[in-house]
Structures are given as structure tokens and as C-alpha cells.
Amino acid sequence: MAYQNRPPSIVYAAVIDRTGVLVQTGSFVSVMNNVIIPLIEQMDFSINTKKNFKPSSIVHDHTIQYIIEDSIGYISAAHPDFQTRICFSFLEQAKADYKMNSDPVKFAKHLERLIEYYSFDVSGDKIRYIQSEVDECTRIMSNNIKNTFQKGAALEFLEEKTSTLASMSGLWSKASTELKWAEYRRNYICLISLVVFAVDS
Secondary structure (H helix, E strand, O other), rough: EEEOOOOOOEEEEEEEEEEEEEEEEEHHHHHHHHHHHHHHOOOOOOOOEEEEEEEEEEOOOOOEEEEEOEEEEEEEEEEEOOOOHHHHHHHHHHHHHHHHHOOOOHHHHHHHHHHHHHOOOOHHHHHHHHHHHHHHHHHHHHHHHHHHHHHHHHHHHHHHHHHHHHHHHHHHHHHHHHHHHHHHHHHHHHHHHHHHHHHHO
């Protein structure tokens, strides 16, 4: 099953013991079938251990990781650029879950879900999750700063307009006062002219 039209980074997962494969799943089952038996023959199931193999042409340049605990092995194969720590987190989770439910059919389905989760969900890896949280905070802060600058520019524009309106208001007030006095003078002159005209007649 692909997530967002991409194949999972973890391509194979299995639970093994010294007798062979107990449960396996993934897109690399056919490739790993050629590798797993010789690998099982080389493993010492009496010692709890963790091991990581670098990319190999035998497994199409994928990495292999395994954990052995209490004579049971948990193995995965992943793309070479996928973080090894995530593969081991996946194996630790598979190990814990297998101890609670070792039914092969149910656990194979469960492994498929774990593969999807650890391949794609950032919360499956604490470092990847923290990085995504940091990225989200950075994005929000950038937007806030951008909005603040935009609001500052808008505020500056409003202050400029307010200042312009205030100065225009002052000019209008002065012009209206001058007009009022000019009207008083005209009325006064008209009144004087009427009085002079009335006296002359």
C-alpha cells in the first residue's frame, strides 16, 4: 500500500527465529527470501544484539537492520537514504507489539501498518517530529513578521492620510474664516453704501 503515491521507505519487515521466518511482509519479500535464510544461519540467537548492514547489491542497495532479543529476531530492509534510527525505532515497536500478539496473520497486517507509520508519519521519529514542529513554528513566525510589516505599512499610510486630512482641515478652517470676514466686510460696505445713499436722498 502506498501513501501519497509514494512507496514506503521501509520495504521489508520480518520476525524470525533460528528455525526460519515466522512472519514477513513488505514489497521486498521476494528479494529478501534469497537473503534471509543465509542471514539466519549466521545469527546467534542466544545473544541479545542489534546490527545494521550498509547498502548491498544483494538487496538492491538497501540497508538491513535487525534486533535479536529472547531468541527472537526482528529484521527490516529500507532505502539507503532512510534514517537508520527510524528503522531501529520501527523494530523496537515491532518487538514490543509481537510480544503482545504473535498471531502470524494478524501480526503481518500490523507490520504493514507499522511500515506505513514509520515510513511517512513524522511523529514516528522524535527528531523528525521536532524538526517538523520547528519548521511549522518558523513558518508561523515568518507569516507573523510579514503581517506585522504589512500592518505597519498600512498604519504608516493611515497616519500619512490623517496628517494630510488634518492639514487640509486647517486650511479649510482658515479659508472659511477668511471667507466669513470677507462676507462681513461686504455686508458692512453694503450697509454703509445704503446709509450714505439714504442720507443723500
